[in-house]
Amino acid sequence: MKFEYNLDDATHDIKQASIAAFISAAMSTLVIVAAMASSAEGVFGPFADPVNFIDVALVLACGVGLRFYSRTAAVTLVIYFIFAKIFIMLENGRPSGLLFTMIWLYFYWKGIRGSFAYHRLRKEADSSYRSTPVGFYYFVIPLGGIVLSLVVLGLSLFGLGILAESGAFVDSAVITGDKLSKSDLQLLLDEGIIRPDETVLYFYSAGITSISDDGNLLTDQRVVSYERIEGVLEVYAAKYEDVAEVIIVEEGNFIDDTIVEINTTDDDAFLLFLSPLEEGDQTFINELRNRVRSQPDKATLPAL
Known part of the structure; x- marks a missing residue:
């Protein structure tokens, strides 16, 4: 007996594909929220980035599109799923989760088969049939526009991250000294901000394409801040043994940097500006305080 693929079969396949998309979006949301809440590292570390919600939005939009029998949604879902799995495989260096993949x-492919067959069968039964429902224009297209905007934003952020890693843009977070590019390190030396015998431990600059206009750093010998005012470079620095107080003036947020005041034993003071991204400001401050505390108390040193 020959199997005939009818309208009910097509509708059933489409429904299963959309349910699979909704389940995938729900599972991804749970993983992202759990990773962000626990500050996960290792395998789950990449999921702690809020940008991953763009992936959820795209899959969810495709699932909704399938409910409107959208062939575009079905094809997009399969293509995006394949590329996402290839990307994860390249990131991990090995294939994983092949069974679930x-x-x-399988279910996403059924969505393609069902959506194309659905419109073909409807057209065969009624030559005046419109393949795109009216509701698609009022709901799915606006939703698709929103999701597309989010995807473009995500790709832009990803591109900026790549540019930051390549040195085209300044990193927006506090970084360790070994992540400074050779050109940036040479700039610090040429400008006299650090000495040749110093090693940079932590660094942060609010610059966009260059660190030349401002920066905040810890070396193995000093805490340093610099800024360029009307073309003139001003450098403020103190050895750890000369630091009297480290005061957090203002806690940072996703817009503003954390502001730290350094008071010295000579009654001088200067400010540090540190990005709170990835708690880099706290790492910087903790290292600074540890080094200040480790210095001998001058008042207790024996007289010569």
């Missing part, structure tokens, strides 16, 4: 790909 094949199961989800």
Whole structure:
């Protein structure tokens, strides 16, 4: 007996594909929220980035599109799923979750088969049939526009991250000294901000394409801040043994930097500006305080 693929079969396949998309979006949301709440590292570390919600939005939009029998949504879902798995495989250096990958790909492929067959069968039964429902224009297209905007934003942020790693843009977070590019390190030396015998431990600059206009750093010998005012470079620095107080003037947030005041034993003072991203400001401050506390108390040193 020959199997005939009818309208009910097509609708059933589409429904299963959309349910698979909704389940995938829900599972991804749980993983992202759990990773962000626990500050996960290792395998789950990449999921702690809020940008991953763009992935959830795209899959969710495709699931909704399938409910409107959208062939575009079905094809987009499969293509995006394949590329996402390839990207994860390249990131991990090995394939993983192959069983679940094949199961989800099976249901998503049914969405393609069902959506194309659905419109073909409807057209065969009624030559005046419109393949795009009216509701699609009022709901799915606006939703698709929003998701597309989010995807473009995500790709832009990803591109900026790549540019930051390549040195085209200044990193927006506090970084360790070994992550400074050779050109940036040479700039610090040429400008006299650090000495040749110093090693940079932590660094942060609010600059966009260059660190030349401002920066805040810890070396193995001093805490340093610098800024360029009307073309003139001003450098403020203190050896750890000369630091009297480290005061947090203002806690940072996703817009503003953390402001730290350094008071010296000579009654001088200067400010540090530190990004709170990835708690880099706290790492910087903790290292600074540890080094200040480790210095001998001058008042207790024996007289010569």
